[in-house]
Amino acid sequence: MYKRQLSISKDGKHPLNGKVKQIRQQSKPFNFGKPGGMGDATLLKTTRKALGRKDFAKLELTEATAAKVSKEWRATWPEMDQHFWRIEKMVNASPNGRASVETLFTGRIRGNATFCATANNGFQALGSDCAKNAVWLLAKAAYVDPGSPLFNSRPNIFVHDEVIAETPYAPDATGVDIRAHNAAVDLGRVMVNGANVFLPDVPIAYSRMAPVMMRRWYKKAESVFVDHPTHGRVLVPWEPEEKPAV
Numbered sequence: 001m002y003k004r005q006l007s008i009s010k011d012g013k014h015p016l017n018g019k020v021k022q023i024r025q026q027s028k029p030f031n032f033g034k035p036g037g038m039g040d041a042t043l044l045k046t047t048r049k050a051l052g053r054k055d056f057a058k059l060e061l062t063e064a065t066a067a068k069v070s071k072e073w074r075a076t077w078p079e080m081d082q083h084f085w086r087i088e089k090m091v092n093a094s095p096n097g098r099a100s101v102e103t104l105f106t107g108r109i110r111g112n113a114t115f116c117a118t119a120n121n122g123f124q125a126l127g128s129d130c131a132k133n134a135v136w137l138l139a140k141a142a143y144v145d146p147g148s149p150l151f152n153s154r155p156n157i158f159v160h161d162e163v164i165a166e167t168p169y170a171p172d173a174t175g176v177d178i179r180a181h182n183a184a185v186d187l188g189r190v191m192v193n194g195a196n197v198f199l200p201d202v203p204i205a206y207s208r209m210a211p212v213m214m215r216r217w218y219k220k221a222e223s224v225f226v227d228h229p230t231h232g233r234v235l236v237p238w239e240p241e242e243k244p245a246v
Contacts, residue, residue, distance in 0.1 A: 022058065022059065022060070025058075025059055026059050026060075026061055026065075026069070027069075029043050029044075029046070029047045029061070030043070030069055030070065030073050032124070033046065033047075034070065034073050034074075034080070035080065035083065035119060035120070035122075035123055036116050036119045036120035036123075036124070037084065037087070037115055037116040037119040037120070038116065040063065040066040040067055040070055041063075043066060044061065044063065044066055047059070047061065083119070083122070084119065087099075087115060087118050087119045087122075088115065090118055091114070091115050091118060096112075097114075097115075098111075098112045098113055098114060099113050099118045100112075100113070101113055101118050101121045101122070101125075103121065103125040103126055103129060104122070104125075104126050105126060105129075105198045105199070105200070106125075106126065106129040106198050108125065108129060110125065126198060127161070129198060130194065130195035130197075130198050130199065131158065131161065131194075131195070133194040133195070133197060133198070134163070134190060134191040134192075134193075134194025134195055135155065135158060135163060135194070136194070137190050137193060137194045138150065138155050138163060138165070138187065138190050138191070138194075139155060141153075141186070141190055142154060142155055142165065148186065149179070149182035149183045149185075149186040150165070150167070150183050150186050150187060150190070152167070152168060153165045153166065153167040153168075153183050153187075154166045154167075157217070163187060163191060164217055165183070165187060167179075167180050167183040167184070168180065169237075171236075174228060174229070175226070175236065176226065176228055176231075176234045176236055178228075178231050178234060180213060180235075181213070181231070181234045181235045181236075184211040184212070184213050184235050185211050185235065187211060188206060188209030188210075188211050189206060189209075191209065192204050192205075192206050192209060210222075210223050211223060211235060212224075212235075212238060213235050213236060213237045213238065214237050214238045214239075215237050215239075218238070218240060221238040222238055223235065223238070224236050224237070224238045224239075
């Protein structure tokens with residue numbers, strides 16, 4: 001079911017594309033907020049602030065909807081009761097109501113953590129460490145490794161789970177730049193290698209990476225490939241349907 005929903009969400013022409021995207025966006029606050037101990041009111045406030053009023057309105061996420069989904073979430077994952085019991089025990093064991101928690105695999109210690117921070121650490125801290133290691137490897141490739149396709153690229157933004165880097169772009173007569181293509185593809189490889197150091201049991205497959213090339217950043221941009229007579233499938237810049245106003 002998940003693979004089908006993911007396929008529909010990436011197919012802009014599918015009649016259910018908009019609905020599936022809406023449902024996926026609605027589920028994200030609960031998927032990431034609830035295991036961290038977030039209540040419904042805070043969840044709605046945080047989501048509204050993160051998305052902005054216009055995009056938040058598109059989710060059709062009301063107090064009643066949040067209460068209903070929260071109840072369904074708790075019923076779907078009854079083991080979360082044990083998760084929260086463990087976190088409460090850790091926090092209450094400290095005189096100041098704060099805990100020290102160790103990140104899985106990386107061994108990083110987070111001290112003076114509140115209940116929500118302690119709960120959140122168990123499932124988001126590892127992802128943070130994976131991302132930091134990947135960005136460090138990317139910086140090495142871009143600045144000090146002349147043999148890397150990413151050399152002379154400039155990583156400048158990290159958005160949640162997405163690394164954005166500027167790279168030289170000079171398309172040839174066929175309209176592609178194989179060097180830019182190689183840089184984008186290698187960025188995915190570097191990210192996978194950086195994360196999998198800490199994921200011995202559930203390594204990320206490179207096939208899960210989706211390199212995207214664009215002239216300016218767009219959240220909705222997707223991978224666009226064309227057939228090249230020499231290099232095969234080559235990544236080219238994604239273009240918006242409507243050009244931005246200058």
